Amino acid sequence: MSFPKPQATLRSATGIPTGRLAVWWLIASEVVIFGGLLGSYVMHRLGHPEWADAAVHTNTWIGAFNTFVLLTSSFTAVLAHQAAEAGDGKKAAKLLVLTMGGAVTFVLVKASEWTYEISHGYTITSNMFWSFYYTAAGLHALHVIAGGIIMGFIALDAYRGRELQRVELIGIYWHFVDVIWIFLFPLLYIAK
Amino acid sequence: MSDNHHVNYKKIYFWLLGLLVVSVAGPFIGIGWVTLVTAFGIALIKANLVIQNFMHLRWEKQLAKWVLLSSLILMALFVAGVAPDVMNHEGNNWENLAAQAAVERGIGDDHGEGGEAPDGGTAVVAAESGVFNPGGQYNLICALCHGTAGDGTGVGGAAFDPSPANFTDPVFWETRDDESIKTAIRDGGPAVGVSANMAPWGALFDDAQLDEMVEYVKTFRPQGQ
Numbered sequence: 001m002s003f004p005k006p007q008a009t010l011r012s013a014t015g016i017p018t019g020r021l022a023v024w025w026l027i028a029s030e031v032v033i034f035g036g037l038l039g040s041y042v043m044h045r046l047g048h049p050e051w052a053d054a055a056v057h058t059n060t061w062i063g064a065f066n067t068f069v070l071l072t073s074s075f076t077a078v079l080a081h082q083a084a085e086a087g088d089g090k091k092a093a094k095l096l097v098l099t100m101g102g103a104v105t106f107v108l109v110k111a112s113e114w115t116y117e118i119s120h121g122y123t124i125t126s127n128m129f130w131s132f133y134y135t136a137a138g139l140h141a142l143h144v145i146a147g148g149i150i151m152g153f154i155a156l157d158a159y160r161g162r163e164l165q166r167v168e169l170i171g172i173y174w175h176f177v178d179v180i181w182i183f184l185f186p187l188l189y190i191a192k
Numbered sequence: 193m194s195d196n197h198h199v200n201y202k203k204i205y206f207w208l209l210g211l212l213v214v215s216v217a218g219p220f221i222g223i224g225w226v227t228l229v230t231a232f233g234i235a236l237i238k239a240n241l242v243i244q245n246f247m248h249l250r251w252e253k254q255l256a257k258w259v260l261l262s263s264l265i266l267m268a269l270f271v272a273g274v275a276p277d278v279m280n281h282e283g284n285n286w287e288n289l290a291a292q293a294a295v296e297r298g299i300g301d302d303h304g305e306g307g308e309a310p311d312g313g314t315a316v317v318a319a320e321s322g323v324f325n326p327g328g329q330y331n332l333i334c335a336l337c338h339g340t341a342g343d344g345t346g347v348g349g350a351a352f353d354p355s356p357a358n359f360t361d362p363v364f365w366e367t368r369d370d371e372s373i374k375t376a377i378r379d380g381g382p383a384v385g386v387s388a389n390m391a392p393w394g395a396l397f398d399d400a401q402l403d404e405m406v407e408y409v410k411t412f413r414p415q416g417q
Contacts, residue, residue: 015253024256028263035267043271043278047291050298064216071212071238075205078246082201128294175246179239186231190219 023169027176030143034180037139038187041132045191054129055192057122062113063189066106067181073102074178077171084158084167092167093159096151099174103148110141133188140184143177204245211238324401326408333393334409342412352389359412373406 011018045051080095114134124134147170154170157163211234218230244250249257276283281291331340337349342359349356357364372384377397381390397405 014255016256021256021259024252024259028259031260031263032267032270035264036270039267039271040274040278043275047279047281048295050295053298060216060219064212067212068209071205071208074242074246075201075208078201172247175242178246179242182235182238182242186215186235190215190227190231192219 017165019165019169020172023172026173030176030180034136034139037132037136038183041136041187044128044132048128051127051129052192054122054127055188057117058133058189058192059113060189062109063185066109067185069102069106069109070178070181073099073106074175076102077174080158081168081171084164087164089158089161089164092164093155096155096158096167096170100148100151100155103144103151106144107141107148110137136184137188140177140180143180147174147177199245201245204241208238208241211241324404326401326404329397329401329405330408333396337389342409349389352387354387356389357386359409360414362414365413370403370406370410373409374402377405377409378402 014021016024076095076098080092080099083089083091083095122130124131151170151174154163154166158167215230215234215238218234219227221227249260281288281295335346337346337352337356338344338359339346339356343361344356344358346356376384376386376390378392378394380392381387383392394402
């Protein structure tokens, strides 16, 4: 089967390659989604001092460890981009696989953290704090999972030296997921 | 983008890790405003480092920055627009009684379950919190179809044929006993030969709670029946 090259690969009407511009638009829409959610959380939190009683039960060390995992995976993602720019698809693919390892670690840590919390009675319906906690972190975790899966496809292509420009695109998305967590971490784990 | 930005990625990465340590250490100092700065000030710095150096926004065309800025402005408009209502619990001509009550009660009783978890990890689940409120459960689950007065006129069941059971009707009580009501709640209408529109709710209640639900339904029974 052969398909014509997608427009995103060939064209650059704005000075930004169209694929990359699309990623910026995607991120702009995500800013509104996460911004609305986190903004609502902050407003409710400030209006409800009693939520501090619930926030005290989140585990700062687990949150900090996951922050470390995501920062590290962002580092490997940007190195993958660097390798792709240099035309080294194999190296880019390996670094993307490392980044996926970060995604898997993050999700596994999150799963055990949630298992512990849910088994201790802190569920999404316990009260408004926990509702926000599971909704915000859950939406973020879905982005981690989606990013990890897409990265797998891109790594396969990159290993064969194809579509190396996509390494940058998944990288930009991945850094954005990292940035969201950078804000979720103090909101849910530190500000008690 | 031909990538000759001469960014030392490793250096940025170590900066990020250093800042992470600071933001975790912040609360140990125990001063409120210091924690705010180390938590959110540092989050802003970390996010900026990632956005500029890893996402390469510094070298990106102006257009991308405008795209992102426009959605940030939209978000700020949303927050500014609803903040006065969400963050205040009373104004000149209004009061948010529910929010005031929630603050008053504290987090433990919010939504009637959960509860302040004692330290040491004792389980706090709704069923173990000791207070099962059959009337509350009835209003939450059953009243949608059976009506808060038990007369079968809830909006959820308006289109059902046959209509939802009317617990205030003496005829209803001629053909029912405790056991059949309990079975209907637990296993649904078909289990007792009535409409399948009566769904099974057994997953929500244990046996003792089912008995309490039956007792509550019986409060609708007309006197003398």
